[in-house]
Amino acid sequence: MSKSEGDEKILSYNDVVLRKADLDILNGPCYLNDRIIEFYFSYLCACHPSEDILLSPPSIAFWIMNCPDTDGLKDFLQPLNLLDRNLVIFPVNDNNDVSKAEGGNHWSVLVFYREANLFVHHDSCKGVNNSSAKRLYRAVARFMGVTNSTSEPSYVECSESPQQVNGHDCGLYVTAISRSICRWYEQERKEVGGGDGFLWFSAVAKEVTPSLVADMRSEILGLIRSFMALKEYQPASK
Numbered sequence: 557m558s559k560s561e562g563d564e565k566i567l568s569y570n571d572v573v574l575r576k577a578d579l580d581i582l583n584g585p586c587y588l589n590d591r592i593i594e595f596y597f598s599y600l601c602a603c604h605p606s607e608d609i610l611l612s613p614p615s616i617a618f619w620i621m622n623c624p625d626t627d628g629l630k631d632f633l634q635p636l637n638l639l640d641r642n643l644v645i646f647p648v649n650d651n652n653d654v655s656k657a658e659g660g661n662h663w664s665v666l667v668f669y670r671e672a673n674l675f676v677h678h679d680s681c682k683g684v685n686n687s688s689a690k691r692l693y694r695a696v697a698r699f700m701g702v703t704n705s706t707s708e709p710s711y712v713e714c715s716e717s718p719q720q721v722n723g724h725d726c727g728l729y730v731t732a733i734s735r736s737i738c739r740w741y742e743q744e745r746k747e748v749g750g751g752d753g754f755l756w757f758s759a760v761a762k763e764v765t766p767s768l769v770a771d772m773r774s775e776i777l778g779l780i781r782s783f784m785a786l787k788e789y790q791p792a793s794k
Contacts, residue, residue, distance in 0.1 A: 565791035567784050570598045573791060574780060582777040588663065588727025590614040593647050596731045596776055604738045608642040611734065617646040617666075621692045630699065639701045643741050644668040645734050646696075648677070650688045663726040665733050666692055668700060668709065675711045678760070680720040680729035683713055716757050718764040728772045729764065736763045 562577035572595045581589060590613075597611040616636070623629055638644065645667050651660030664685035667676045675697065677689040690711065697708045720729055740756040783789040 567595075567780055567789055568791040569595055569783055569789055570602075572598050579777065579780065582773055582780070585722070585724050587661075587724050588730075590618075590649075592776065593663070593727055593730060595780070597645075597647070597734065599779065600735060600738055604742055606742070607637075607640060609738065609741065610636060610638070610641045610644045611738075612636070612644065612646045614647045614649060617692060618649060618651070620646075620695050621648075621688065622652060623695070626695065629695065633696070633699050638696075638699055641668075642670045643737070644700075645737065646692060647730050647734075648685050648689045648692055650685055652688070652691075663730045664689060665730045667737060668696075670700070673707070673709045675709050676714050677711070678714050678717040678729075678733050680718060680726050680733075682719065686713060714757060714760075716761045718761060718766075718769075720769070721766050725769055728769045731776070732764045732769050732772050733760055736760045739763075 562575060562580070564576040565573055566576055566579065567574040572591060574591055574595055578589065578592055578595075580586075581592060594613045594615070597613060601609070601611055619632070620629065623632070645665060648664045648666050649660040650662045653659055662681060662684050664677060664679040664681075666689045667678065668674070669676065675693045677686065677693075679685050679689070693709075693711045697711075700709055718729065718733070720726055736759055737756045740759040
């Protein structure tokens with residue numbers, strides 16, 4: 557496929573524009589890019605339309621991690637309404653070069669849960685992204701403004717995070733784990749009362765299996781194709 561063919565716009569979903577090259581990524585055993593993860597996060601937002609939940613686009617998380625003007629972050633973060641969010645999910649990429657688009661070699665997910673004043677890092681590859689996740693945590697923690705707390709949120713690595721079985725499915729684990737946590741927040745948390753901040757761990761461990769993750773690739777691809785068939789999601793121009 558030529559570069560111009562790969563750049564052809566195929567879908568406009570909310571603020572996300574997907575291109576033909578993104579379909580090729582999903583058709584093969586390839587590393588997910590920013591656009592696909594942003595699309596799926598946007599879809600999850602539509603499935604769980606709660607003001608309590610924020611699923612950050614990869615570009616936002618990347619800029620928070622690498623913004624050279626830490627004092628200027630406050631204004632940048634204001635539209636996210638972090639103080640009103642109970643659950644915030646950030647995709648983490650190990651790219652630290654702001655001049656390199658779609659760089660990096662690994663995805664993981666960092667989750668903030670306000671009721672526990674806690675950040676939890678889920679890494680599907682034995683903590684490879686630990687340093688990147690901690691960099692994001694250190695950059696954003698002071699802006700979370702947890703009520704009735706005199707300390708910034710804590711940070712933990714989830715030792716129970718499901719582990720990938722190959723070198724290219726880390727982005728799919730991010731989508732699957734994020735979906736599981738959103739479901740837990742909406743359903744299981746209400747049933748058990750919530751409050752200790754650890755309750756989604758068992759739900760994620762149970763739901764996010766290698767076979768489910770393998771199916772996520774075709775599931776996302778099918779989702780994109782279903783939206784492509786609807787006129788309202790046709791891109792404005794090719």
